[in-house]
Amino acid sequence: MKASAPNFSDPRLAAVWQEWQKAPLGQALDKWLKYQLPKLHLRYEDQKTERGSLALALIEALRFQQLAMALEHAFATGTEVDWFQWDAQWRPALLAAFSPELLWGWVSLRVSGKLPAGRQYQQAEWAGRRDLFASLAPGAAEGPLEYLWHGLRPGWQPLLAARAQASGWQAKDVSAFIRAQIQTPPLWLRVQPELPISAACAQLLADEVNAKIVANELCAIGGRGVQGSGLYKRGLIEIQDLASQRIALAVGVAPGQKVWDACAGAGGKSLAIAAGMGNKGSLYATDLHEHKLKELKRRAKRANVTNIRSFTWNAERPLQLPKEVAQQQGFDWVLVDAPCTSTGTWRRNPDARWRFNDEDTQELVAIQKSILRMAVPAVREGGHLVYATCSWDVRENEQQVAEFLASHPGFRLISQTLLGCPAENSDTMFAAVLKRPVS
Template sequence: MVRPRFQPDRVSVTFAAILQETLDLTEEVDAVARPADAVVSDFFRARRDIPTAHRGPISVLLYALLRHHARLGWWLKRHGRPDTPRNRLLAWLMLGGGKTRDQVQALFSGAKFAPAPLTDQERALLIKLQGARVDHPTMPDDVRYECPDWAADGLHRRFGDAFASEMAAMLTPAPLDLRVNPIKADRAEMLSALRALGLPAELSPLSPYGIRVSERPALNRLPMLKTGEVEIQDEGSQMVAVVVDAKPGDRVVDFCAGAGGKTLAIAAQMKNKGHVIACDVLDGRLKRAAERFRRAGLHNIETRPLASETDRWVKRHKGGFDRVLVDAPCSGTGTWRRNPDARWRVLGPGLEALLPLQARILASAARLVKPGGRLVYATCSLLAEENEAQVAAFLAAHPAFRVVPLSEVAPEITSSAHPDYLALTPARHDTDGFFAAALQREAAAIETDAAPE
């Protein structure tokens, strides 16, 4: 059935209409194998008749459902109801949304723009949920903290007694972190400009380029984004570029550049001097990144698509770079605050496929580092298998490299979980979860080891 859409001349939208649009959006998120934020963007682009003032509440409601996925599913299973978007929404309104049974029934009226009336089974579910709260004493910890089975053992090993506090921090919405582009702007001036827009902005505690906004404004309110004066980038991600520590005049490779966020930070560190090569196996992402580079006023960046991690280009440029960053594809466990759907929908390779891929990428990229140069291995994962274990295996196989301690590359980090590596978590640092290891090739002959061709 085709539902009536909002009319352009409507001045306001009822909460019931917001519920129906949230249902439509949730069904789309469930139906397609794409990240939720991309689906949300396309959803609103295709429905321009939804008033701008109500897009925020729809997004907030969707992400509340995503952040409570396991707990809502637990309640539905407890009462014998299928885990559907509509049942999840009904359960959330009762358990976390502060609504009574009568209020929910009134909202699901079947009127224009409102959700269809409740069925007898749905009314029975509301009766069972009346007076309950989203958390329950008998819930297993992994359910209470929204931890999927595939990551649970690794996260328990990583955090031990701190598992509950770390996972609880992962359930909070992330702030908006901005990185000031020093090629175009001054951090103090950008801070003043954001405050002049009425935004609660502060200097980031770790990154020398960061500003944190403690609410999520509509991005069209931020003209400095369009001019390239600032970029959206989590402070943890900014700190990975700090660990790279590229200098003006260096030759640098961002081996898994993706959308180019860290490439931008590195090139700006270099003050537009030297040469940065952004590599990736996905040519489309590099082409989109190139537009970001132009907007930022950076002209020291070259994009280089690779056929694979062992592309012949790597062999031809062996030992030719001062800095090489491997921001490896990973499970993304550190980004769950921003991407709560990633807990339940693995859209890329699973962990078993990622681990050998990370090792191959690191070994191949290491060939590019010149004697005395630095190799930085980074992930946005919290799992030791993807982080410390990968570095230990690499060092055992590549004796020409040694660890550069964190105290040398980022002395401002005093509470990292590991003395040698950057290891940021939401609970400790209020950043996304990030890992980075700085590895220096000793000033001797380049190893003869070769990654598979």
């Protein structure tokens, strides 16, 4: 089965886009598509590795919605535009009044290089727009237009400059990162230790999943949905991004040790950590939301993991240590995969980038700081604290670690690194490993 491609000539796109503009602020596109498109009597193939044409078109529109408005502004004014100044005035809410015809015309030009079929795109005005697009495209690799061209706001340039400095990126690395933001990474799969990766790939191919081994890692790039495969149903593979798998590996647990995954969510990292424990020792998974922990329990049962215990924790006070953990005066490993801006997931979730702002970032930074403070008492002497986010923003990562070390001088930084894109074709995440010394 070949992957779908967006059809920008689909006459239903205008109606779908207008419905999307009515969605509550902060609504995730995937969830909206899952429940809204059937109501509109539209088909949505959601098999994780491929999406229907309408869904793909919406994803492309969300990547390039600001660019579309910028190009229309340049066409309407006919002047040299200061894109930094224009971006400072732009708000996602302005899209509600932006013509769907203009949106889909510009997005189609950006994605396919041609205008959609339809009488409205045969008018002289669109010939002029096409000429403007052709004149701007050669210079799109430089300056603020490079950001717009790849679905990023010019105003985010200082944040990326800070990231480049923290990671030691050269200009080519920055450019690679920017260009990657318009590409959806493959669906990465984690294989249980007892199953050879080559055998997993062969079995998925037999189940009509378009699986592939890349640098000794397994991914799916189309075909039948992974969740329908026998391997998934038997718990022998899990859907988990490559950068997320790297975070789990940063928790260097040994069988028999005790681990706390403080912000476990649905448990992807908990399960990956437990895979290295061989059902020996204990892993405690907590989260604010009970429904996420119920999903973790279902996944653990499917994967035959028996050493995970889960319960809610609101991070308002230090964790009351379970008896077996209290006996050794804390956990060997504590993972704080903190709530964050999720900037590292923009490649998969382009709608998330338009919810990114300084006010929310500062609020999340404060939450991260508080969770770390509450997690510290649970780390035993000689134990490790792993701090992680799915963000590339230095304020949530290296800066947060530096401030933690300044206020907790007993801890020592072992390592900190940005994971995934641009070095690997995945999401972008961050992990820092800190050690509490023995007094």
